[in-house]
Amino acid sequence: MDIKAYIESGVIESYVLGMAESQEAAELEQLSRQYPEIKQAIDEFEAALEKQSLAAAIAPPAGVKEALFSSLESEFKKDRSQGQVASINWGRYLAAASVILLVVSSALNIYFYNQFKSTSTAYQSLLAEKNTLIAENQNTQTKVLDLYNSMQMMSDPTVIKISMTGIAGKENNLATVFWDSKSKDVYLLPNKLPDAGANKQYQLWAIVDGKPVDAGVMGTCAGLCKMKNIPNASMFAITLEKKGGSATPTMDQMYVAGKVG
Amino acid sequence: MEVVKKYSETELVQLLQQRSGNVFSYLYDNYSGALYSVILNVVNEEELANDVLQEVFVKIWKQIDSYDSSKGRLFTWMLNIARNASIDMVRSKGFQNSRQNRELSEDVYSAGGTSETKTDQIGLRKVVYSLKEEYRVLVELSYFQGYTQDEIAKMLNIPLGTVKTRLRTALIQLREIIKP
Structure with a gap:
């Protein structure tokens, strides 16, 4: 086959320009795979045609590109702005994440602050409770000690016990005086006396030579109340007096009385 | 127009097949002028040429997967799409009406005075006009109007044989003119 003649026949140009009949085109494609010279001739004409066309280019109106790209916009989208979309999303995610973190952090702050406050309150109340318990415990210990001392004192053989029973009209009242015959100290046990009231106090009297002597007022005491030292007495009695006691007993307010011996 | 190539043809095709809008924009910027020139050669009316150009690029975008680099350059493929789309447009009913059913011979032989003469002076058609008339007519009918050699005969x-021979001679001359 005369390749040179074939190349110079114009069939290549016809093919490249899209004017060749389909049979001619198929033949040329076949031959171009067999003969590099034919392939090269095709390439050269294509290159020349492209160069000539580019040199003869006429810029189309700008509107054409705009219309074209807006009609294909949806197809570019995924591709064109992929990086941008990703970065926008990334930024949005970051912003959203930071807002969420802020909210969570604020919520935790509030939660922990409330926890702290309630724990602190609970601690303070426990502390107060503990102090109260300690105080109560000390009171109880003091009472126990007083009772123990009272018991020791009552069982002492030198101590005389004087039972003061209720006088006429107040029979169900009872009080006891423990009188140390050596030290002359007087202790009072209010076995059964009605409540003195806010502004009154029971007062112990020692009857010495037929006259009442103040033996002290009864405060709030655990077990025995230590009264005044009485050297000598034939009788003891209790009257209800104004707070702080009186100089002389109010006779109609006598509750209990008992003779010594 | 001097084209500064940023992409090799292989890269261009690959990126277009990956649906890259940026590369499609690059393709448009670099080749729309060359294709527009050919479209104008065939269509002769600017407004219609604009429509064809848009249609051509839509086809390029949609059909890039069917481009086979073993059969030729990307530009050759695009140029053929542009030429075929232009001829289809000219042949469409609406366009023929707009041409007021002018006689074929008028188109072929009139050298001046009609609305399409301006496009004779641009692009490939300008090159064709430098050929001898007996060749020029054949290229006109065959390339720019899309008639088969049989129809032209x-x-x-x-005779068909004469058409074939003259046309091939015309194309060889054309090649010699555009040869670098």
Whole structure:
């Protein structure tokens, strides 16, 4: 086959320009795979045609590109702005994440602050409770000690016990005086006396030579109340007096009385 | 127009097949002028040429997967799409009406005075106009109007063999003109 003649026949140009009949085109494609010279001739004409066309280019109106790209916009989208979309999303995610973190952090702050406050309150109340318990415990210990001392004192053989029973009209009242015959100290046990009231106090009297002597007022005491030292007495009695006691007993307010011996 | 190539043809095709809008924009910027020139050669009316150009690029975008680099350059493929789309447009009913059913011979032989003469002076058609008339007519009918050699033989009342021979000679001359 005369390749040179074939190349110079114009069939290549016809093919490249899209004017060749389909049979001619198929033949040329076949031959171009067999003969590099034919392939090269095709390439050269294509290159020349492209160069000539580019040199003869006429810029189309700008509107054409705009219309074209807006009609294909949806197809570019995924591709064109992929990086941008990703970065926008990334930024949005970051912003959203930071807002969420802020909210969570604020919520935790509030939660922990409330926890702290309630724990602190609970601690303070426990502390107060503990102090109260300690105080109560000390009171109880003091009472126990007083009772123990009272018991020791009552069982002492030198101590005389004087039972003061209720006088006429107040029979169900009872009080006891423990009188140390050596030290002359007087202790009072209010076995059964009605409540003195806010502004009154029971007062112990020692009857010495037929006259009442103040033996002290009864405060709030655990077990025995230590009264005044009485050297000598034939009788003891209790009257209800104004707070702080009186100089002389109010006779109609006598509750209990008992003779010594 | 001097084209500064940023992409090799292989890269261009690959990126277009990956649906890259940026590369499609690059393709448009670099080749729309060359294709527009050919479209104008065939269509002769600017407004219609604009439509064809848009249609051509839509086709390029949609059909890039069917481009086979073993069969030729990307530009050759695009140029053929542009030429075929232009001829289809000219042949469409609406366009023929707009041409007011002018006689074929008028188109072929009139050298001046009609609305399409301006596009004779641009692009490939300008090159064709430098050929001898007996060749020029054949290229006109065949390349720019898309008639088959058989149709041309009947139209001009010359033997098919003559049409074939003259056309090939015309194309060889054309090649010699555009050869670098």
